[in-house]
Amino acid sequence: MNSLNLRPIGVVRCQISKSSEMPKQGIPARVEVFSEYAPGLLGIERSTHVMVLGWLHQADRDVLQVRRPRYTETEVRRGVFACRAPVRPNPLGVTIVKLLNVEGNVLHVDGLDMTDGTPVLDLKPHAAGFDGVFCARSARDLSRLADPDSEHALRSMVREAENFHGERCAGVVAGARMVYHAMKIFGVAQKDPRVVLSVGEDGCMADSVQALVGATFGNKRLECGSQSAFVLSCEGQELWFRPRYLEHTPLEELLEQDIDALFDCEVSSSSLL
Ligand SMILES: [Zn+2]
Numbered sequence: 031m032n033s034l035n036l037r038p039i040g041v042v043r044c045q046i047s048k049s050s051e052m053p054k055q056g057i058p059a060r061v062e063v064f065s066e067y068a069p070g071l072l073g074i075e076r077s078t079h080v081m082v083l084g085w086l087h088q089a090d091r092d093v094l095q096v097r098r099p100r101y102t103e104t105e106v107r108r109g110v111f112a113c114r115a116p117v118r119p120n121p122l123g124v125t126i127v128k129l130l131n132v133e134g135n136v137l138h139v140d141g142l143d144m145t146d147g148t149p150v151l152d153l154k155p156h157a158a159g160f161d162g163v164f165c166a167r168s169a170r171d172l173s174r175l176a177d178p179d180s181e182h183a184l185r186s187m188v189r190e191a192e193n194f195h196g197e198r199c200a201g202v203v204a205g206a207r208m209v210y211h212a213m214k215i216f217g218v219a220q221k222d223p224r225v226v227l228s229v230g231e232d233g234c235m236a237d238s239v240q241a242l243v244g245a246t247f248g249n250k251r252l253e254c255g256s257q258s259a260f261v262l263s264c265e266g267q268e269l270w271f272r273p274r275y276l277e278h279t280p281l282e283e284l285l286e287q288d289i290d291a292l293f294d295c296e297v298s299s300s301s302l303l
């Protein structure tokens with residue numbers, strides 16, 4: 031095959047036109063589908079989440095390896111096929127976004143990380159049963175210790191917990207704070223298999239923490255506690271979190287407040303109990 035004939039089916043419209051200014055978690059955007067392709071949208075509103083395949087027109091196509099100094103003390107190189115950098119021979123972006131609503135040939139979405147004017151090549155519904163692999167692990171989950179850029183780390187964790195739980199609520203944000211704090215205290219990556227979780231009563235927080243640390247009954251890293259406290263343990267160390275009343279605190283405040291404002295925290299050694 032000598033050439034591939036791709037025709038954009040639409041274009042991204044949003045507030046940001048420089049890729050360097052795009053937040054990793056994306057922003058609200060419109061996907062404007064060209065009128066000749068609009069019949070292809072029939073039924074798309076039945077999906078809550080949609081995969082957007084875009085042509086990242088600003089990306090360098092001659093790069094095969096990138097430096098990844100961000101989360102490690104020493105610089106490491108990664109092949110572009112082993113990471114999600116936009117630079118690659120065929121700069122295709124694939125992002126799963128929340129479909130807010132459909133107005134004619136325009137999709138209003140949230141969480142799209144493609145700049146204004148990005149050509150859209152395809153749209154597909156995201157099917158959790160096929161595409162959502164809860165047990166999948168990447169370098170981000172297993173080798174990255176607590177990201178020193180706590181704001182970026184927390185926002186990415188909130189998104190992950192929301193993807194599991196179904197809404198962005200106080201429990202989701204509090205769960206992300208809990209896990210990030212535990213990563214720092216234990217010095218472990220987010221889904222380190224040594225971390226065991228005992229969940230407290232708050233169901234939203236339980237979903238969030240379970241998703242973020244990757245604990246399930248099947249992998250024996252999930253236990254049900256009988257009280258309000260959440261306990262994360264790792265190799266004999268235990269971290270107790272007793273949630274304070276958070277229900278009416280704005281989510282942005284929950285992201286920024288001191289950890290002690292959210293929980294009564296306590297570290298203990300399980301061998302002493
Ligand atoms: Zn909730």
